[in-house]
Amino acid sequence: MEALSSLIYGFGVLADPVNILYMFVGIVLGVLIGVLPGLGGANGVAILLPLTFTMSPTTAIIMLTSIYWGALFGGAITSILFNIPGEPWSVATTFDGHPMAQRGQADMALTAAFTSSFIGALFAVVVITFLAPIVARFALQFGPAEFFAVQLLTFCSFVGMSGAQPFKVIASMMLGFALAAVGLDIVTGELRMTFGSTELMRGFDFLIAVIGLFGVGEILLTMEEGLAFKGKSASISLRSVLRTWARLPAMWFTMVRSAVIGCWMGITPGGATPASFMSYGLARRFSPNGRRFGQGELEGVVAPETANNAAGTSALLPMLTLGIPGSPTAAVLLGGLLIWGLQPGPMLFLEQKDFVWGLIASMYLSNVAGFLLVLTSVPIFAAILRVPFSVIAPIILVLCAIGAYTVNNAVLDVVMMLMFGVIGYVFKKLHYPLAPLVLALVLGDMAETSFRQAMLLSQGSLGIFWSNWLVGIMVSLALLMLFWPAISYVLESLKLKPRHQEMEAE
Amino acid sequence: MTDPETSPETSNKRTVPVRAMELIVAALFMGIAAIVIHDSLRLGAGWGDFGPQSGFFPFYIGLFMLLASAINFIVNLIPSEQGSKTFVERSKFKQILRLLIPTAIFVALIAWLGLYLAAAIYVAGFMWAVGSYGPLKSLTAGVGVALLLFWLFEKAFLIPLPKGPLEAALGV
Numbered sequence: 001m002e003a004l005s006s007l008i009y010g011f012g013v014l015a016d017p018v019n020i021l022y023m024f025v026g027i028v029l030g031v032l033i034g035v036l037p038g039l040g041g042a043n044g045v046a047i048l049l050p051l052t053f054t055m056s057p058t059t060a061i062i063m064l065t066s067i068y069w070g071a072l073f074g075g076a077i078t079s080i081l082f083n084i085p086g087e088p089w090s091v092a093t094t095f096d097g098h099p100m101a102q103r104g105q106a107d108m109a110l111t112a113a114f115t116s117s118f119i120g121a122l123f124a125v126v127v128i129t130f131l132a133p134i135v136a137r138f139a140l141q142f143g144p145a146e147f148f149a150v151q152l153l154t155f156c157s158f159v160g161m162s163g164a165q166p167f168k169v170i171a172s173m174m175l176g177f178a179l180a181a182v183g184l185d186i187v188t189g190e191l192r193m194t195f196g197s198t199e200l201m202r203g204f205d206f207l208i209a210v211i212g213l214f215g216v217g218e219i220l221l222t223m224e225e226g227l228a229f230k231g232k233s234a235s236i237s238l239r240s241v242l243r244t245w246a247r248l249p250a251m252w253f254t255m256v257r258s259a260v261i262g263c264w265m266g267i268t269p270g271g272a273t274p275a276s277f278m279s280y281g282l283a284r285r286f287s288p289n290g291r292r293f294g295q296g297e298l299e300g301v302v303a304p305e306t307a308n309n310a311a312g313t314s315a316l317l318p319m320l321t322l323g324i325p326g327s328p329t330a331a332v333l334l335g336g337l338l339i340w341g342l343q344p345g346p347m348l349f350l351e352q353k354d355f356v357w358g359l360i361a362s363m364y365l366s367n368v369a370g371f372l373l374v375l376t377s378v379p380i381f382a383a384i385l386r387v388p389f390s391v392i393a394p395i396i397l398v399l400c401a402i403g404a405y406t407v408n409n410a411v412l413d414v415v416m417m418l419m420f421g422v423i424g425y426v427f428k429k430l431h432y433p434l435a436p437l438v439l440a441l442v443l444g445d446m447a448e449t450s451f452r453q454a455m456l457l458s459q460g461s462l463g464i465f466w467s468n469w470l471v472g473i474m475v476s477l478a479l480l481m482l483f484w485p486a487i488s489y490v491l492e493s494l495k496l497k498p499r500h501q502e503m504e505a506e
Numbered sequence: 507m508t509d510p511e512t513s514p515e516t517s518n519k520r521t522v523p524v525r526a527m528e529l530i531v532a533a534l535f536m537g538i539a540a541i542v543i544h545d546s547l548r549l550g551a552g553w554g555d556f557g558p559q560s561g562f563f564p565f566y567i568g569l570f571m572l573l574a575s576a577i578n579f580i581v582n583l584i585p586s587e588q589g590s591k592t593f594v595e596r597s598k599f600k601q602i603l604r605l606l607i608p609t610a611i612f613v614a615l616i617a618w619l620g621l622y623l624a625a626a627i628y629v630a631g632f633m634w635a636v637g638s639y640g641p642l643k644s645l646t647a648g649v650g651v652a653l654l655l656f657w658l659f660e661k662a663f664l665i666p667l668p669k670g671p672l673e674a675a676l677g678v
Contacts, residue, residue, distance in 0.1 A: 050665060051663055051665070054663075054664075165578075167574040167575075167577045167578050167581075168574075168578060170570060170571075170574035171532075171535050171571055171574040171575045171578060174539070174567050174568075174570050174571035174574065175535070175538065175571065177563075177564075177567040178538065178539075178542045178564065178567050178568065178571065181542075181563065181564045181567065185549075185560045187556060187557075187560070188554075188556060188559070188560045190549055190560045192545060192546075192549060192560060192561070192564060193541070193542065193545045193564070195545075216609075219605070220602055220605065220606065223601055223602050223604075223605045224594065224598045224599075224601060224602050225598075226598065226601055388637060390632060390633055390636050390637025390638075390639075391629075391633055391637060391647065393605060393632070394608070394609075394612075394628055394629045394632040394633070395629060395651060397609050397612070397628075398612075398625045398628065398629065398651065398655070401612070401613065401616065401621070401625075402621065402655070402659070402667060405616075405621070405667065405668065406665055406667070411616055411617045411668060414613050414616060415613055418609065418610060418613055422606070425602075426527070426531060427531075429527075429593065429594070430524070430527060430528055430531055432531070448563045451558075451563060452557050452558050452562075452563070453557075455557050455558050456556075456557040460553055460557075460558075
């Protein structure tokens, strides 16, 4: 078992007290970010990324991923106690979590949410431990055509699986690619879409986009809702923990199913949010108590929480092995890798053993630590939400501005951030998905380069994308994903034809 | 990006309908796509000495964007129940402006006064004007936040942030 010995090696890397310290700092910050509105995994990590420029890459990634795990845990607190999802992937948790809190079972709902989050994450970490080295070794043989095929599959999956309106997904994604193309073309040295402006020569930095779209946009949405945080208070006693745990084994099948859905959606970039909804939907359909879902069923908390943590965690697998992030937060982490001077992709597993296995080992420890932290400190984090929004909002926006400024030490970037914030707000309200935009902005140059290299190899023939079975399957699968909304629409209308036709209004 | 929401409306509660916003956004997308396509054609979107020319990839990106947003545009030409809802209620829009305008002022002040002073004014001003806190409380919070940030970035993490005349006068 090569993976096991590598993992033990990774725990050796982790034994450095500095790494452990930053891991804890990361988790606490992460839960805080998960609880606060307007600060989420992706932009929370983006804001803190500049702080890590001077750290060693291993310490930096351990801290930043710990923030991510903390945010995944923290999202559940506000969902259950305040009926406000701290993160989009916690929306499904509010359906049954908040009714439970209203019935005075907040402690039970929270315990179940944290426990199932933990199990989902652990499942995904085990998958990463054993699957990632295999994928990486496999990917070593990839040529440009294969890499482009994986990227194509990633982007087409958004169209087929995200559940948003397909043409809005495409428009949003293409905007990301277009923004990525602005600036110097690294192959020919020509300037693209700069229109004589020297400011545009640098291109659009995706970190600015992330902070604006997710951070500022989210705050504007929160402001519109005019939130006065009225929530239930709760503290978790050991007795309630044990009482909840006694009920969980009966739901093992829901957990396994949700964890599998989560891992699948995390690795193919469906993302944590659709994973949580899908898993909630399936649990409602198959549970014997399905009809009571929405009124405060424990299983309705377990299913989405297992799935969203599994998805959020497994999103790191393609990021590490192929250099293709499965979620916006993973995309920000990928950006971090590039800044620290590491080339993401299969070579990472050969050349940066410390980094890779230190990170994977830290995932085990930080999920345990995060789990214990949230179980014991719910009242503290809930108290933070009682600080009025008129105090929190400007402080968060100041932090966003600092994060945007420090990326390139440019004040103009802060202006850009604000513009992205308005765009993010409008897009959210009109259901244009933001994740494909961000991922296209991050991967745009890489996707273009592998496409051009593949074209050079084949002298311009698209046949290279079906030149061997591996590429052929991936490209065909990608096209299937791309046309999936159309295919499923045709199938649906064939089924519905005998009856009257019903169009689903989004 | 221009803000189409500011157009005045006679009705008290409503601003623009969702459908109008959908059409505006789809039209903006088409405009951006046109710019992308135009610039790609300028660079050459065919086959050059080094394989695909600079404009090759962006040309198709622009083309797909144009097609997708044209469909989004056409779909929203048809009136629908969802589309006739208001995009944002007037009172809520005011709420957003109460955040957005001070933030824009804050961003403008950074270049001028430096980040720390701008942040202090912004936090204190926002708490006082929007949060209806007393002037003393607001000012303490604003200055406190600025000092904390100064310590965190300049001292603890050694990351210099923009400074203005105040810092110059104090000699820090």
